[in-house]
Amino acid sequence: MAGPTRIELRRSNARALGLVVGVVAAAWFAGETGHWWRQWNSLAIVATSAMFVLAPLALAGGAMFGRRDGLTRADELISSTGRPRWHRVTPGIAALTIATTVGYLLVVTVDAVVVAVNGSYLGVAGLLSMLVDVTVLAGAVWVGIGVGRAWPSPMVPPALAVIGLVVQLAGDTITGPDGSATPLAALSMLVQPLGADWETASRAAVLGRLALGLGLLAGGALLTVGASRLIRAGGPVAVAAGVAVMMVVSPTAASRPTNQIDAAAQRLVCANNGPQVCVTAVHAYLLPSVVPQARAALTKLAKLPDAPTRIVEWHADTVGTGDDFDYLSDTPKTEPGTVFFRLDLADQDRDTDIEASILNGAGTTANGCRLNDPDALWAAGAWLAGGDTLDVKDFVFGLKLFPDDYQPVLRKLREAPEKEQIRRVTALRDAANACRTTNLTAILTGTSAA
Numbered sequence: 001m002a003g004p005t006r007i008e009l010r011r012s013n014a015r016a017l018g019l020v021v022g023v024v025a026a027a028w029f030a031g032e033t034g035h036w037w038r039q040w041n042s043l044a045i046v047a048t049s050a051m052f053v054l055a056p057l058a059l060a061g062g063a064m065f066g067r068r069d070g071l072t073r074a075d076e077l078i079s080s081t082g083r084p085r086w087h088r089v090t091p092g093i094a095a096l097t098i099a100t101t102v103g104y105l106l107v108v109t110v111d112a113v114v115v116a117v118n119g120s121y122l123g124v125a126g127l128l129s130m131l132v133d134v135t136v137l138a139g140a141v142w143v144g145i146g147v148g149r150a151w152p153s154p155m156v157p158p159a160l161a162v163i164g165l166v167v168q169l170a171g172d173t174i175t176g177p178d179g180s181a182t183p184l185a186a187l188s189m190l191v192q193p194l195g196a197d198w199e200t201a202s203r204a205a206v207l208g209r210l211a212l213g214l215g216l217l218a219g220g221a222l223l224t225v226g227a228s229r230l231i232r233a234g235g236p237v238a239v240a241a242g243v244a245v246m247m248v249v250s251p252t253a254a255s256r257p258t259n260q261i262d263a264a265a266q267r268l269v270c271a272n273n274g275p276q277v278c279v280t281a282v283h284a285y286l287l288p289s290v291v292p293q294a295r296a297a298l299t300k301l302a303k304l305p306d307a308p309t310r311i312v313e314w315h316a317d318t319v320g321t322g323d324d325f326d327y328l329s330d331t332p333k334t335e336p337g338t339v340f341f342r343l344d345l346a347d348q349d350r351d352t353d354i355e356a357s358i359l360n361g362a363g364t365t366a367n368g369c370r371l372n373d374p375d376a377l378w379a380a381g382a383w384l385a386g387g388d389t390l391d392v393k394d395f396v397f398g399l400k401l402f403p404d405d406y407q408p409v410l411r412k413l414r415e416a417p418e419k420e421q422i423r424r425v426t427a428l429r430d431a432a433n434a435c436r437t438t439n440l441t442a443i444l445t446g447t448s449a450a
Contacts, residue, residue: 062144142220215242
């Protein structure tokens, strides 16, 4: 079987299709924004979204190959020689499948190396997601071959590609009466972006794509290898079954998020040669730049009694919805002796204002409490920083203040004796860590009994 497969690799469109798939996949990755080149789970999401164009391309490429046997009446030749149908068609299917998947996997492998070099986390969840995508790609090739053999018209390959795109676009655009997603949304390979670097595609989403891939493979096999019309008629049924299972299994509603928390990605990686500073595994590559800023913040927080001695990157317990205030409540999430900070990498490769963001609110702005009095939080941070401003460039939980907003509170605080200033900032910290955040300005200005 290896010999005939090598012959098919040389004489068919297999190598050309593999090259086109590789080029298109590379172009898709190159056109993506964000930090996928540092984040393994983001790489997996981009790889899945690439199936939006690669699967229709594989359908068309398979149909072009299938037309050859249809035009040459290979079925009649096979039946006259007594050779099993599968014996004749398997080398061609294998050649096209190998070329297509190798073209795709080469690009993914190169991108994985890029992530390994520039990032710090390689997880099993992302790998499984990308391997499942291979079944979808291979299944599209098989279905294309079967359809091309059955209808060897020159219009079939472009028609299959268009149908593949239109079906996905329909899934993306058709919504329910209230504007919510319908089960048809599962038809599109354009998946939702991750809400955070420690998220990955949910098990249900991956299983849904696996059902689609297996349905395509089964349908393509029946269409291509089936010895009778009745068996070949089972091909469309198998494809429809795969699509149906995917629509049932795949999460499309808000109550069933398409992503889930990757616990391994949230594993803490710490620097222990001094006050402990920890980041999540997905951000371990940032640890060298985080440590000096975090320890500088600890030094300034030490002005207050019972100061923290450890700093840990904040990470969510639930999947992000795009609204940071989903994580803020009236229940604090604190640990004795620990202050949390939030990395904001939306527009940059490094977070350069970690020290200022930790000092903001005297180390309380990432403790899970509502930020009801930001003027007081910023004023306390500026006081700890020893200046008149707090240079927080990132939007911390959606908030950003300008000096004119909080400097009146800061000036009022500094009018008090030094010991009283320390007492007030300490009182603010303790109140904020207990989620009593509605009267913080009064604490700093001395108009509260706190």
